[in-house]
Amino acid sequence: MALNFHQLHIFYTVSEKGSFSGAAQALHMTQPAVTMQIQSLEDYFGAKLFLRTTKxxxxTEAGRALLPFAKRSIELMRETETGMSRFTHMLEGRLQLGASLTIGEYILPRLLGPFGQEFPHISVSLKVMxxxxxxxxxMQHQLTFGLVEAPIEHPDVLMDPVLSDELLLVLPAGHELAQKEEITLEDALRYPFVVREKGSGTRRVMEEELLRRGMDLSxxxxxxxxxxxxxxxxAVExxxxxxxxxxxxxxxxxxxxxxxxxxxxxxxxxxxxxxxxLKSALLPISAVTFLTFMKERDLKQWL
Structure with a gap:
C-alpha cells in the first residue's frame, strides 16, 4: 500500500474535529469509511495514531509527529492548485458559490462576464443571500465557498481577503452638501440618514469607523x-x-x-x-481558478 494524500487529509480532519463522526460529517463521508482509512494509515506506518476511548x-505520540506533515501536505496541495489555476483555460466544471448582497448584486455581475470570456467552459451558479x-x-455542504463583506469568526472556516472596497457619503445629486469641496462629519450629521439594517456588512463598517472616532451613534x-x-x-434619490x-x-x-x-x-x-x-474541504479547481482571477487581475477596469 502506498501513502496517499486522501488518507492524510482524513487524518488531519479527525485530529481537528476530535472525533471520527465529526470528521465524517465534515468530509461528507460515512463514519466506517473514515475509520477504515485511518486503520489503513496506521497499518502503513505500523503505529497507532489515535488513542480511542468511549468519550x-x-x-498518540506517533499521531502528534504525523500531524504537522499532514497539515503541510494540505497547504502544499492548496498552493499547487492556486499555482496551476492560471493555466486551466480549457478547464470544464461548475462553479457554485454564495455571495452577500453588495458583492452579489454589484461586484460579481461585472466580473463574471470577463471571467466567462477567459474561462468559457466553467459554468457559474450564484446564490445571493x-x-x-x-x-x-x-457548513451543510450545500455551497462550496462564499464571498462575504465582513470577517467571519468560526473555528471550522478558512477566511481570505480577496478585494478591497470603500464606502462613501451618498447624497441626492442636487443636495447642498454636494456643492462643497470638503465635507466634514459635522456637516453630514446635520442631516437625517437612511441606512442598511443592523447586522449588514455595510452598516457594520460605518458603525465601527464612527465608534473608532469616539462618536456616539445615538x-x-x-x-x-x-x-x-x-x-x-x-430613498436617498x-x-x-x-x-x-x-x-x-x-x-x-x-x-x-x-x-x-x-x-x-x-x-x-x-x-x-x-x-x-471549510477548513476540512479542498476547493475544486474551478473555485481556485475564480479566486486566483479575482486576486491577480486588475479589477478596477470592470468595477
Whole structure:
C-alpha cells in the first residue's frame, strides 16, 4: 500500500474535529469509511495514531509527529492548485458559490462576464443571500465557498481577503452638501440618514469607523433602516436622507446624475471582501481558478 494524500487529509480532519463522526460529517463521508482509512494509515506506518476511548480520541505520540506533515501536505496541495489555476483555460466544471448582497448584486455581475470570456467552459451558479445564510449552507455542504463583506469568526472556516472596497457619503445629486469641496462629519450629521439594517456588512463598517472616532451613534439621525442597498439608494434619490454606501453599488446612479458621492474629510470607510470555505474541504479547481482571477487581475477596469 502506498501513502496517499486522501488518507492524510482524513487524518488531519479527525485530529481537528476530535472525533471520527465529526470528521465524517465534515468530509461528507460515512463514519466506517473514515475509520477504515485511518486503520489503513496506521497499518502503513505500523503505529497507532489515535488513542480511542468511549468519550473522545487523542493523538498518540506517533499521531502528534504525523500531524504537522499532514497539515503541510494540505497547504502544499492548496498552493499547487492556486499555482496551476492560471493555466486551466480549457478547464470544464461548475462553479457554485454564495455571495452577500453588495458583492452579489454589484461586484460579481461585472466580473463574471470577463471571467466567462477567459474561462468559457466553467459554468457559474450564484446564490445571493446574507452572510449568516452563506455560512450555514457552507457548513451543510450545500455551497462550496462564499464571498462575504465582513470577517467571519468560526473555528471550522478558512477566511481570505480577496478585494478591497470603500464606502462613501451618498447624497441626492442636487443636495447642498454636494456643492462643497470638503465635507466634514459635522456637516453630514446635520442631516437625517437612511441606512442598511443592523447586522449588514455595510452598516457594520460605518458603525465601527464612527465608534473608532469616539462618536456616539445615538446622535446620528437615522430616519429609516432598510433591508437592501437598492431601497436605500431609492430613498436617498427621493431626498429622504443621506447614506453611506459602497462606491461599487452607486456607479450606475452616479453615471446617470441622480446620486452624488463624496468623501468625509479625515475619514475613510474601508473594508475587505473575504472568501470563506471549510477548513476540512479542498476547493475544486474551478473555485481556485475564480479566486486566483479575482486576486491577480486588475479589477478596477470592470468595477
Amino acid at each position: 473522545k480520541i487523542e493523538l 446574507n452572510t449568516a445564510q452563506i455560512l450555514e449552507e457552507i 446622535d446620528m439621525k437615522i430616519l429609516m433602516e432598510l433591508g437592501s442597498t437598492g431601497a436605500v439608494k431609492s 427621493a431626498n429622504l436622507g443621506l447614506s453611506i454606501l459602497s462606491q461599487s453599488s452607486i456607479k450606475h446612479e452616479r453615471a446617470l446624475g441622480v446620486l452624488a458621492a463624496r468623501s468625509i474629510e479625515g475619514i475613510r470607510f474601508m473594508r475587505s471582501f473575504y472568501s470563506i470555505h
